[in-house]
Amino acid sequence: MPDRxxxxxxxxxANVFFGGQCVSHSVHFPDGSxxxxxxxxxxxxxxxxxxTPELMEITAGECEVKIADEPxxxxxxxxxxxRVAAGSSFEIHAxxxxxxxxxxx
Numbered sequence: 495m496p497d498r499x500x501x502x503x504x505x506x507x508a509n510v511f512f513g514g515q516c517v518s519h520s521v522h523f524p525d526g527s528x529x530x531x532x533x534x535x536x537x538x539x540x541x542x543x544x545x546t547p548e549l550m551e552i553t554a555g556e557c558e559v560k561i562a563d564e565p566x567x568x569x570x571x572x573x574x575x576x577r578v579a580a581g582s583s584f585e586i587h588a589x590x591x592x593x594x595x596x597x598x599x
Contacts, residue, residue, distance in 0.1 A: 534592040543583045551575040555592035560585045
């Protein structure tokens with residue numbers, strides 16, 4: 495997983511969720527696609543409802559994730575990723591500040 499995203503534009507306004515426990519910026523690609531790059535703060539326990547398929551790539555930190563309909567939490571660290579289906583949800587517990595890149599579609 496490269497540490498840079500080249501040839502993109504970035505929205506200046508942050509996406510702030512859950513009272514600031516999760517903050518991201520949208521990254522726009524020349525082909526019209528979009529990703530978000532963000533952080534979930536240490537100790538946050540959040541649930542996200544997903545309308546389109548998502549790929550969450552963890553770039554730093556450690557978290558536990560339970561995707562809807564899965565029986566248990568799984569641990570994810572830097573360099574790992576998980577997918578969430580459209581119309582589903584996931585619960586994430588941040589053990590550290592968790593940096594991520596989220597791809598849609």
